Amino acid sequence: MSIRYKITFAYDGTRFYGFEKQPGLRTVEGTITDIVNTMAKNPQPPIKIYGSGRTDAGVHALAQVAHFDFPFNIPVDGMWRGLNSMMPLDIEVKKVEKVPHTFHARYDVSGKIYMYRAYLGHFTNPFKRFYTGHWRIPVNVHKIQIALKDLIGTHDFTSFCASGSQVKNHVRIIYNATCHYDHQENELIFQFYGNGFLYNMVRIIVGVLLEIGSGRRPVHDILRLYKVKDRNQAVFTAPASGLYLKKVIYKGEDPKHPTKFPKDTYNQDRQH
């Protein structure tokens, strides 16, 4: 009887062609699949990895989640060490758990938290180019904070969904959305907690919010975008490099106070 493992892992998305396995390309899912199968001595049929969802090329994760069924019963600590000893340097397994076979990393998701880092410097900072989006037009954070309130609740996000998506239902719930300015880093840090996000939805929302902050759209333009249901009204997609999948929340794990994001979680998540 195989053991189902749930793994939580971080990756620097810079050098991956996104999460999803693609023949001949270096992807996160493909890399982890190869490692897990090597550890299991290449069983037939091969072990499959089920992620909580995809991320695009260049998008990072502080705590992505996946599950797989492993033929041997290895203690979680041994699995954690074994996986990390084989992982490339741009993936790090942070946590390994044994879970019942009823657990599914994708279907049991009840929410996700994404973070977006927008760097406001005049020129690109050499150390931030792969780790932030860059916005050089002056912004009014207060305007963005007013606009964020229009995101909270249940809305039809058709205007915020990239055309590549096959999904028909564009209604999603956003439980919380925040933005603060980090003086030391000269960055706007956005956080979004919702029950699910459409293809490119966070990056399109951030694009609209930055345009609102810079006075290129009225403060309540999001309310108009809900109504028009037209992606052509929100063309700018903020760059992948600033986006981080920060947390995947499973059924029964919902935070008691989703309206408060801890201020310093970014650094907390990065350290060990």
Added chain:
Amino acid sequence: MSIRYKITFAYDGTRFYGFEKQPGLRTVEGTITDIVNTMAKNPQPPIKIYGSGRTDAGVHALAQVAHFDFPFNIPVDGMWRGLNSMMPLDIEVKKVEKVPHTFHARYDVSGKIYMYRAYLGHFTNPFKRFYTGHWRIPVNVHKIQIALKDLIGTHDFTSFCASGSQVKNHVRIIYNATCHYDHQENELIFQFYGNGFLYNMVRIIVGVLLEIGSGRRPVHDILRLYKVKDRNQAVFTAPASGLYLKKVIYKGEDPKHPTKFPKDTYNQDRQH
């Protein structure tokens, strides 16, 4: 009559084969030389760039300095914008000044400040692998701080000089050397201010200090290394990825209180 410009610039050393120009390789000096010559419409003989000194492949700079003689008199603000508009994303010009022709970016250096970031996490952090050195053995910061006192003053650094060096005089002055633990990042941050540094000297010193901190050498082993004048007694060179050229100090600019490094300069240097 040409104008001599002094430029101060940052770079992410990850994708450069070091600072110094080398045929067929992407280097910092080579990249800036090409840009300056393009801006000057490729004069003959070509414009030469004089840096304050080399950095190795993978080593970063927060404020490297160079000078060059430009055939046209362009205001410093225009030169700053012009250079940055042509620079690749991993170099950023922070400051442009017009200087007298008597100024020389290399020969007028009176001191340099280097910083080293050593990440202490159990596994490599995907987001830090190109920007820190990694040291996974437990360290006692207090031991390192005692050892740092042995560095200060005038010493023969033969044991701390890589064999590739042609330099015969191995005596250097270290004005200040500090180390503090950054809890949030789980990193040791070293800073060294000296009148000059030999080839790989900072990285070898950091290697010895980490070994002292982890109990692999006696606390005052640096005093012994001064005497033996033997590089084979200090083999470990801390990785290039953790090293940052932080400041170049020119004659007449010497800080009044070199014994105090501002705590938060790393972030200050990064922002605009």
